[in-house]
Amino acid sequence: MAGSDGFKDATDSKVDQDATNLDALSKLQHARGQCKRTITMVENFKQGATDPSAAALQLRLRAIDNAYNNFTKLQADIAAIQGFMDHDEGFEERYFNLNASFSTVLECVRADDDDTKTSRGSRCGTTLPPIDITDFSGGIGQYRPFIDLFSTVTSSNRNPSNIQRLFYLRMYLKGEALALIDNLPLINYSYTHAFELLNNRYDNKALIVNNHINTLLDLPVIKSSAQQLRSLVSQVSQQVTALQNLGQAMQWDTILVCILTRKLDTSNLQPLPFRTQFRFHDYFKRVA
Template structure:
């Protein structure tokens, strides 16, 4: 085996073993949590959610283990993981079969009420920790999940974790899968990212750091205007009105190219223009660029053909005939007088 291939295989096995270790810790932790559940303290929803998470992680554990064994057949498997998994499934079955599982459970005769409630098929954008996206994320989550009275808190907590990624998820990933953890998770994320001053600064930075217009065409100008509109609306929701702010207008004007800036100045009929005036001008300019580009494409002459067309053959034939009249070859009859050329 070549040295490079051997090195890559060693790196792959190392990465798989690290992943296996992480999954094993999740399975062990869930198994320990399930072991501490009792019929007096656990509800059916809690037990079902923990069972789903346990089965999902154990499936990942088996897949990772098979990959390692396929590369390294001598790998020593840890049988305690499977033992914990089986013991946990037995405990779950015992808890769910116990009629005294919880005092607030629905009667067994009502099977519909015992079915888990599924979220509607709405895609909530994943929150990755950007301050400018927190208000939008938490607003959508509250409307779709938090205010849904059909969902238990434990289910809301489960879905809340699903819509977090990166640092936000790491902040709450170690909370136990309990109903009380839902409120605690909301509080942790809100205290971390609901920083109004930081959010305002981020929106202002996005506006101030917008790329200058060095080459004006319709798509670039549309993107330029879209960024201004987005940040203007976001800042207005934060009670910051930049409509008539001279500093903001000055910064944006300096981002325009010389021709665009000069044309805007010529359109002004007031001494104090507003941001809306500039946006309206840029929208009209973008539309004009789009229309002129489309017109140029329609009036553009077709490319020259490399072959001979019908008119080209006619022209060539006329030129040949004219040459024969003016300079006939010796011994060839004249085409007009039918006499032999001398």
């Protein structure tokens, strides 16, 4: 009986120890989960922030540093109970990305005296001059002229940072074009990423060609007016030139003449020599 009692006591002791370990493991895992939630919270802040202050950035840098240090210690404590190390490389990668991002932005923001985007741009580098261009709101046909001019002006200035360029780009975007890049974090790489997003969406040759053709098809019917005829000639010439610049073969005069004839009211129509090929430039001379 004494041996049986000893075995029972040992078993009970092991059960109690296992229960204690499970309870400790549960608490450690809960604390580790809180570290992950801190990282997620700061990631969400980074996605939504448009003009964070230095204090806000420093506070969150300290938060993720503490979360990382606690996470590392908790991992070791959990491994001591489990008997093996449960590596979480995803957590470390998220932490390092956040730390690099916030450190980069904080370096720029610290040079800001009045905590505004304009002064921040001037304190962190050279102030970019105003650009006399129309805001871009998502029109396929307007993208290439807009982005070419924007790139030329910003590149000609003395080493503006990519963060400056990103703020500047946002100033001249509206509507769906702005929404496309508005949630990018305030880091240097985001300017390159913004360009990639805009180019992938709007610098699509097939869509641009279709846009120019649709513009031709959608031209309104005009009345018998020399001014309106000249305007029509100008609009058509612009679209045809744009198509040629995109490498489109413009050997379809007959189609163009047919399309344009539909844009003239009956008083503007003149008999055409359909027995021979008729070039639309010649047609312009007849109707204008």
